[in-house]
Amino acid sequence: MMLFQNFSDIGLGWLPAWAVILIDFGLAIALACLVHASIYAGLRRLAQGSELFRRELVSKTRGPARLALIFLFIAPAAAVAPLSPSDEQGLRHLVLVGTILLLGWIARIVLDVWAKIHLRRFAIDSEDNLLARKHxxxxxxxxxxxxVLITIVAIAAALMTFxxxxxxxxxxxxxxxxxxxxxxxxxxxxxxxxxxxxxxxxxxxxxxxxxxxxxxxxxxxxxxxxxxxxxxxxxxxxxxxxxxxxxxxxxxxxxxxNAQLIGTVLIYLDHSAPVDRIRDKAREIAEASALWDGGVFNLAVTDFRERVMELRVLVSARNAPRAFDLRCEMREKLVAWIQAEIPQALPRTREELTIEPGRAGAAEHPGLAAQRRA
Missing domain, CATH: 2.30.30.60 (SH3 type barrels.)
Structure with a gap:
């Protein structure tokens, strides 16, 4: 404080009061920033290669520490500056408001650091990540x-000082x-x-x-x-x-x-399709796939319509993306196998033509009944 007092009275006595005030506070702020930079340069070197808590603490507290040092160095500068009583009161009020906001800032930083330290124990990118996603x-x-609540409380407390x-x-x-x-x-x-x-x-x-x-x-x-x-x-x-x-x-x-899902594949085939052969092939496809988790497999006829029957394949996977890819793989490979091995099982439209006796061609072919398949 004596340094500020002597410097103001002797070195700057010829300047107007407002200039002395600006120089005093400017020097105080510059000195605070210089001290802050020196301290945090050393802290950063110490924190390199250390645990996450120390690195986060040094990184997050840099701003609040600078503001706190500025308030600390402004106090002796304000004591020796040629301030009027109203100016002193305004400065004290400004420092009070700044301190309240600084405390709110520090509270938010404490929460951020705690959250990062807490969440580093959980790996959300793993397949079985239910507990991690919960936390x-x-x-x-x-x-x-x-x-949000800390910000509202800090702003409200600062405003209530007016x-x-x-x-x-x-x-x-x-x-x-x-x-x-x-x-x-x-x-x-x-x-x-x-x-x-x-x-x-x-x-x-x-x-x-x-x-x-x-x-x-x-x-x-x-x-x-x-x-x-x-x-x-x-x-x-x-x-x-x-x-x-x-x-x-x-x-x-x-x-x-949990992340496991059962995928559904629906296939529509002719009524004459060999269900047992198709079931065996579908199981073979599932067992050969890296996407199947070895859990659920089932193939059953779930509907019987006028022209086709519906086959439903159920296969399970570890998560939703793998279940989707497994459904696509099952559908593609099963349809390709049916086309190559049992094409007659694909959906067909049947029409029956009957030639009545007495019409042309009936003598040569009595009781003719032909089926046209398309």
């Missing part, structure tokens, strides 16, 4: 909701009624999605990387924010759905309990 979904939703805002808030509470109703209606959609996010985190009807069918589209949950869900459609499109949709409307979740 990732809960953590990300709670993190985003908590971040007398005008505090008096307005007290008057709103005293009037209690119309203003609250209006505010509630205005924020209805936002609040609905925030509460839906909390409910999703607790009940988890969807998780990160779940395979869903929403509005007739199949895709995977790519991201869950505090207000909406991003679904990655199979053709790389993205569907944006509000969180409240998954609380209010029905949808299909193919990986709710």
């Amino acid at each position: 990732v979904t809960q953590t990300k939703i709670f993190l985003r909701v908590a971040s 007398d005008e805002v505090r008096q307005y808030g007290v008057s709103l509470l005293a009037s209690a009624g119309a203003a609250g109703i209006v505010a509630g209606l205005a924020l209805q959609s936002v609040l609905k999605n925030i509460f839906a996010g909390i409910q999703l985190a607790m009940t988890q009807p969807i998780r990160i990387d779940d395979a869903l069918i929403v509005e007739g589209e199949w895709g995977n949950v790519e991201e869950i924010t505090s207000t909406y869900v991003v679904i990655r459609i199979w053709d790389w499109r993205r569907m944006i759905v509000p969180l409240s949709y998954f609380i209010e409307k029905p949808f299909q979740n193919w990986t709710r309990e």
